[in-house]
Amino acid sequence: MKYLHIGPNSRIYIDCIKFIKESFDEKEHKFLYPKEKGKSLIENIFFIIKFTIYGLKAQKIFIHGLFNKKMIIFLYIFRNFLKKSYWIIWGGDLYSYNDRKGNSYFYNIEDYVKGNMKGYITHIKGDYELAKDFFFTEGKFYYSFFYPSNLYKKINLKRIEKNELWIQIGNSADPSNNHLEILEKLSKFKNMDIKLFCILSYGGNEEYNKKVIDKGIEIFNDKFHPILDFMKFDEYMKFLSSLDIAIFAHNRQQGFGNITSLLSMKKSVYIKETVTTYKTLKDMGIQIKSFDKFIDLEIFDNNILENNRKIIEKNFSEKKLKEQLKTIFES
Structure with missing residues (x-):
């Protein structure tokens, strides 16, 4: 040994x-x-x-x-x-x-x-x-x-036909996800065709979850979908592949596996510029949306998303x- x-x-x-x-x-x-x-x-x-x-x-x-x-x-x-x-x-x-x-x-x-x-x-x-x-x-x-x-996730799943933007907010029920901050920032888009998926399946506590769910329903009504049940890995990867946008408001480096998986699947990702993850990804040449300068709900064009995917594949290979x-x- x-x-x-x-x-x-x-x-x-x-x-x-x-x-x-x-x-x-x-x-x-x-x-x-x-x-x-x-x-x-x-x-x-x-x-x-x-x-x-x-x-x-x-x-x-x-x-x-x-x-x-x-x-x-x-x-x-x-x-x-x-x-x-x-x-x-x-x-x-x-x-x-x-x-x-x-x-x-x-x-x-x-x-x-x-x-x-x-x-x-x-x-x-x-x-x-x-x-x-x-x-x-x-x-x-x-x-x-x-x-x-x-590791880079090579997921080949059929694109889901939908009329709304599917958006994930946070990656766990831990309060460090700052779900309420995200909900407030997204509130001006409540009349758009969007569907919000809020991950509350592990971490956190019942009191915090209730506060987030109540606020989400208050602002977005039936456009807000809390996810309370823990998904198996393959199921979670399939879920991530169905999204358009993922928004994280952590104040520290967190959820990196989620972020690399999403970028592998050519999703647009928002994070705070003050988090060390932001600079790391930028230095690799990956384009990330800034949560701090959130003006509109935007998706990168396919060329940018494909370039992001290639960078993740190269840097996070087995x-x-x-x-x-x-x-x-x-x-």
């Missing part, structure tokens, strides 16, 4: 494990899950023992999303592990810095751990720059989109991902 991976029990991490096992020598990789809330003390101790044993053996330790407080404290106590640890930045684990309130000794621990990694892995260069600003890190930046969820991971593992 050369490489130890630590990540949450989530689909993104599990799909990544499968991809690595299929693409590289499985014997060189070990995958662990930190214990979540509610686990017994014995289970947590057992995990720490396993982490310590495999961590000592590993040449590199890859931390997939650094959210877990117990993990952060563990790395602070056993800080020698940081010398060979690589933080794969997910977004919320970085931007949680902006949600800090008051003074906390834990923040000092978190600053030390997140600031002293050997390497930082992300496909968003701006997120690495923020990590340097927040935690004064000097660790090396490695570019990689790392997860199969970001071949590219394997090359990126190989460089990270072997450098």
Whole structure:
């Protein structure tokens, strides 16, 4: 074993494990899950023992999303592990810095751990720059989109004949989607032939969902369609392929897999210019609509959409991902 991976029990991490096992020598990789809330003390101790044993053996330790407080404290106590640890930045684990309130000794621990990694892995260069600003890190930046969820999606589905513009707003029920802000901005188009699909199937809470649904129905009546049931992957891809426009109002990097999937399918995507994703996509040559300068509901012409698709296909191919991971593992 050369490489130890630590990540949450989530689909993104599990799909990544499968991809690595299929693409590289499985014997060189070990995958662990930190214990979540509610686990017994014995289970947590057992995990720490396993982490310590495999961590000592590993040449590199890859931390997939650094959210877990117990993990952060563990790395602070056993800080020698940081010398060979690589933080794969997910977004919320970085931007949680902006949600800090008051003074906390834990923040000092978190600053030390997140600031002293050997390497930082992300496909968003701006997120690495923020990590340097927040935690004064000097660790090396490695570019990689790392997860199969970001791969180019080749979807060949028949175009649905419809008279309205089909628009997705947000990608989850998490309040960070700022659904109400989107609804207010779209309110001037309420008399147009549009159909709004609001994703509220995971994250968030019932109170927030009710507020969004009530506002959506108040403004758009039967043109507003909340999606409350979780879709399987193939079903969700089919749904995305039926859209014309997707609008995201996140204030931080989020929903990148959704965005790349939509661009793969030649959809017009709106995001805020202040989000690090905006610059990343622009630097690739992709044309994105600005949520901040929202004047009219517009769809890019087919030439632009096709060029966007080609750029996504080139930059987010399986071949590219394997090359990126190989460089990270072997450098």
